[in-house]
Amino acid sequence: QVTLKESGPVLVKPTETLTLTCTVSGFSLSNARMGVSWIRQPPGKALEWLAHIFSNDEKSYSTSLKSRLTISKDTSKSQVVLTMTNMDPVDTATYYCARIHVTIFGVPNWFDPWGQGTLVTVSS
Amino acid sequence: EIVMTQSPATLSVSPGERATLSCRASQSVSSNLAWYQQKPGQAPRLLIYGASTRATGIPARFSGSGSGTEFTLTISSLQSEDFAVYYCQQYNNWPSTFGQGTKVEIK
Numbered sequence: 001q002v003t004l005k006e007s008g009p010v011l012v013k014p015t016e017t018l019t020l021t022c023t024v025s026g027f028s029l030s031n032a033r034m035g036v037s038w039i040r041q042p043p044g045k046a047l048e049w050l051a052h053i054f055s056n057d058e059k060s061y062s063t064s065l066k067s068r069l070t071i072s073k074d075t076s077k078s079q080v081v082l083t084m085t086n087m088d089p090v091d092t093a094t095y096y097c098a099r100i101h102v103t104i105f106g107v108p109n110w111f112d113p114w115g116q117g118t119l120v121t122v123s124s
Numbered sequence: 125e126i127v128m129t130q131s132p133a134t135l136s137v138s139p140g141e142r143a144t145l146s147c148r149a150s151q152s153v154s155s156n157l158a159w160y161q162q163k164p165g166q167a168p169r170l171l172i173y174g175a176s177t178r179a180t181g182i183p184a185r186f187s188g189s190g191s192g193t194e195f196t197l198t199i200s201s202l203q204s205e206d207f208a209v210y211y212c213q214q215y216n217n218w219p220s221t222f223g224q225g226t227k228v229e230i231k
């Protein structure tokens with residue numbers, strides 16, 4: 001059974017750096033046909049893709065947030081880490097990690113499954 | 125960046141009735157479109173990928189159609205567990221983008 005679980009702080013202060021960890025099970029981060037993405041959802045709002053990382057360590061970031069995001073993985077620990085710098089109250093959201101399906105040509109597709117999500121509030 | 129527009133924002137349907145949800149892309153995404161269901165307090169769940177292929181374990185009452193810029197998710201006979209918010213996602217051009225969602229509520 002494939003599962004993903006997010007962990008990290010529930011509250012961060014403005015200007016601080018957020019570090020979130022996604023721990024996966026049921027698949028390997030070295031699998032060439034899979035990657036892990038981070039996606040967020042502000043309360044009552046829509047979903048926003050943030051970043052993904054593939055088995056070959058290829059990374060991609062949201063255009064608007066690229067300067068603030070860093071994604072990395074530790075295959076031996078089955079973990080993917082996302083850091084977001086200079087947090088602001090508008091970054092208050094539920095942050096999800098999800099497995100991303102990758103074609104044989106290395107093209108990312110859909111997200112399945114998703115972790116349960118972790119709500120991060122940015123407030124002083 | 126491709127903009128995904130879903131309509132209507134809210135759909136009121138009686139149990140057992142058919143629901144038709146629309147998703148429009150600002151430019152062609154071929155058939156590279158997925159649909160997700162999200163219930164309150166839960167993570168999204170993949171329903172459809174490739175515009176029309178049901179994900180594993182998804183009931184046959186869910187069907188997807190369309191290509192290019194116009195897509196439809198149809199729920200043939202709504203069950204109580206189907207009342208939720210539905211999102212479309214294009215993955216033809218990255219960054220991948222989601223629609224704003226359609227809430228299917230009980231009429």
